[in-house]
Amino acid sequence: MNWELLPQSIINGILTGGVYGLIALGVVLIYKSSEVFNFAQGHLLMLGAFITWWFAGADETGEELLNLNLGFAVIAALIVIFLLGFLVERLALRPMTGQPLLSIVLMTLGMALLIEGLVSIVFGINVKPNFPAPISRIEMFKIPFEYQYNGIIFVQKLRLAAFLVAMFLVIVIGLFFRYTRIGLAMRATSEDHELALSAGINVPRIFGFSWAFAGVIATAGGVLLAMLTGASLTLSTVVLVAFPAILLGGFGIFPRGDHWWHCSWISYRNCQDIHRD
Amino acid sequence: MLKINNIEVIYSDVILVLRGVSLEIEQGKIVTVLGANGAGKTTTLKAISGLLRTQEGDITRGSIELDGQRIDKLSPEEIVRRGIIQVLEGRRLFSHLTVEENLQVGAIPSGVSRAKERENIEMVYNYFPRLKDMSRKTSGYLSGGEQQMVVISRGLMAQPRLMLLDEPSIGLAPMLVNEIFEIIKKINQESGVTILLVEQNARVALDIADYAYVMENGRVVLDGPADQLAENEDIKEFYLGLTQVGERKSYRDVKHYKRRKRWLG
Ligand SMILES: Nc1ncnc2c1ncn2[C@@H]1O[C@H](COP(=O)(O)OP(=O)(O)OP(=O)(O)O)[C@@H](O)[C@H]1O
Ligand SMILES: [Mg+2]
Numbered sequence: 001m002n003w004e005l006l007p008q009s010i011i012n013g014i015l016t017g018g019v020y021g022l023i024a025l026g027v028v029l030i031y032k033s034s035e036v037f038n039f040a041q042g043h044l045l046m047l048g049a050f051i052t053w054w055f056a057g058a059d060e061t062g063e064e065l066l067n068l069n070l071g072f073a074v075i076a077a078l079i080v081i082f083l084l085g086f087l088v089e090r091l092a093l094r095p096m097t098g099q100p101l102l103s104i105v106l107m108t109l110g111m112a113l114l115i116e117g118l119v120s121i122v123f124g125i126n127v128k129p130n131f132p133a134p135i136s137r138i139e140m141f142k143i144p145f146e147y148q149y150n151g152i153i154f155v156q157k158l159r160l161a162a163f164l165v166a167m168f169l170v171i172v173i174g175l176f177f178r179y180t181r182i183g184l185a186m187r188a189t190s191e192d193h194e195l196a197l198s199a200g201i202n203v204p205r206i207f208g209f210s211w212a213f214a215g216v217i218a219t220a221g222g223v224l225l226a227m228l229t230g231a232s233l234t235l236s237t238v239v240l241v242a243f244p245a246i247l248l249g250g251f252g253i254f255p256r257g258d259h260w261w262h263c264s265w266i267s268y269r270n271c272q273d274i275h276r277d
Numbered sequence: 278m279l280k281i282n283n284i285e286v287i288y289s290d291v292i293l294v295l296r297g298v299s300l301e302i303e304q305g306k307i308v309t310v311l312g313a314n315g316a317g318k319t320t321t322l323k324a325i326s327g328l329l330r331t332q333e334g335d336i337t338r339g340s341i342e343l344d345g346q347r348i349d350k351l352s353p354e355e356i357v358r359r360g361i362i363q364v365l366e367g368r369r370l371f372s373h374l375t376v377e378e379n380l381q382v383g384a385i386p387s388g389v390s391r392a393k394e395r396e397n398i399e400m401v402y403n404y405f406p407r408l409k410d411m412s413r414k415t416s417g418y419l420s421g422g423e424q425q426m427v428v429i430s431r432g433l434m435a436q437p438r439l440m441l442l443d444e445p446s447i448g449l450a451p452m453l454v455n456e457i458f459e460i461i462k463k464i465n466q467e468s469g470v471t472i473l474l475v476e477q478n479a480r481v482a483l484d485i486a487d488y489a490y491v492m493e494n495g496r497v498v499l500d501g502p503a504d505q506l507a508e509n510e511d512i513k514e515f516y517l518g519l520t521q522v523g524e525r526k527s528y529r530d531v532k533h534y535k536r537r538k539r540w541l542g
């Protein structure tokens with residue numbers, strides 16, 4: 001191993017890791033609200049990226065497709081996946097209420113296969129390299145650093161922007177859960193379904209919202225990644241990479257004071273130990 | 278205000294728990310339901326609040342009417358919107374949320390503005406001044422009595438007309454029980470909230486209630502004005518723990534024993 005490549009890898013790792021952190025939030029969101037581990041989360045992400053590409057990107061030959069403005073395309077994709085999230089909860093999850101958890105989780109696995117199949121039929125199985133991006137992929141900041149091979153660390157501007165956008169979204173989501181009523185209702189529901197029902201919260205609707213928001217978060221993460229790598233079916237596997245981020249999230253990201261973060265996102269037990277005062 | 282007409286409740290399609298229960302609750306009153314463990318008190322409350330369905334329970338006969346309208350087919354959140362809130366047994370609260378967040382959750386179904394919500398929070402702090410100092414504390418770390426105060430307050434935040442309280446005295450020291458029951462009485466008198474109070478602690482419950490029912494084995498076996506029931510010999514012996522000291526064992530005791538068997542069997 002060439003240690004002189006390490007600084008560059010660390011920088012890239014941190015920047016991409018920020019996006020993974022955002023993606024992990026989507027999985028945790030559904031898991032915490034309804035205890036379902038959603039195996040289709042990566043596929044929602046991939047689907048969101050493909051829809052954005054279809055709205056605003058160009059195919060392999062460089063020919064434009066629908067040729068929408070990138071901003072519009074992203075918003076349109078977010079809306080589509082938001083509605084799809086609701087629909088999935090309504091049509092696939094809710095009828096399974098009361099079934100063993102394993103069946104429900106396996107159903108999400110089936111859904112993953114379904115999305116993968118549909119995407120490959122509609123968009124084809126090859127990588128879409130011409131994913132639109134606001135900044136060219138080859139623009140770099142060059143930072144002199146003597147321990148790096150060649151003495152320069154390259155920071156891809158687009159990657160840095162993706163990192164900043166992801167961090168911004170994580171903060172916005174945090175504020176959303178902290179200060180909005182629906183965010184509060186979701187935190188309450190994640191703790192105790194029956195209690196939430198008794199308090200007059202429409203719990204099925206909250207599940208619907210969880211899926212819709214999870215889809216939105218997935219799409220945001222998928223678009224950020226696809227800008228860096230192009231849209232491809234393998235995007236769905238990043239959720240596996242994001243999994244460690246889910247585990248780490250409980251310990252490092254936000255310090256003590258922000259107990260809701262630990263408590264409602266990660267695990268009951270962490271919360272009890274860390275926040276006993 | 279609320280009328281339960283001869284309801285029968287079955288869990289999981291086979292377990293018959295309520296065998297024809299009828300209750301009537303008058304507007305503005307405190308009505309208590311007494312009964313031993315497993316008598317079906319909680320089941321009765323869940324039948325009213327619509328929470329039975331989450332337990333695979335079903336009302337298979339009879340009806341529940343609020344101001345003449347049937348509510349036994351409505352969803353829990355719709356029933357809350359009609360003004361009935363149930364405060365669950367065992368002071369269950371959203372333990373990861375702060376005290377104030379718990380109260381805010383309570384306000385969600387009422388859909389009031391943030392300003393009105395603030396006003397209501399101050400109103401419940403008036404009833405429970407102790408909570409005000411703890412508003413930012415994580416509710417899971419409060420003492421049992423404080424938690425009971427939080428769950429009652431959360432119920433009030435929904436601006437209910439009828440509040441169903443399930444054993445608020447359970448596991449609390451007598452002093453605290455008295456304090457909380459005083460406040461329940463005050464809420465009833467000042468805010469005009471009708472209260473259906475399920476209790477095993479008959480003494481305190483009969484003290485604040487206007488009317489009482491006694492349940493056993495899924496049936497109502499006795500009912501009457503609270504002060505009359507408090508004088509009832511059976512209630513005295515089996516619920517208030519009072520027996521006439523020094524009385525000679527006699528045929529009367531045997532009779533009592535039989536009655537007891539009928540009640541608890
Ligand atoms: N979900 C359920 N499924 C099956 N049986 C149940 C269920 N819930 C309660 N029961 C049974 O119904 C009966 C009445 O229960 P319920 O909880 O209404 O009693 P209770 O009067 O509230 O008792 P306690 O004072 O102990 O709270 C009990 O025999 C109980 O075992
Ligand atoms: Mg009970």
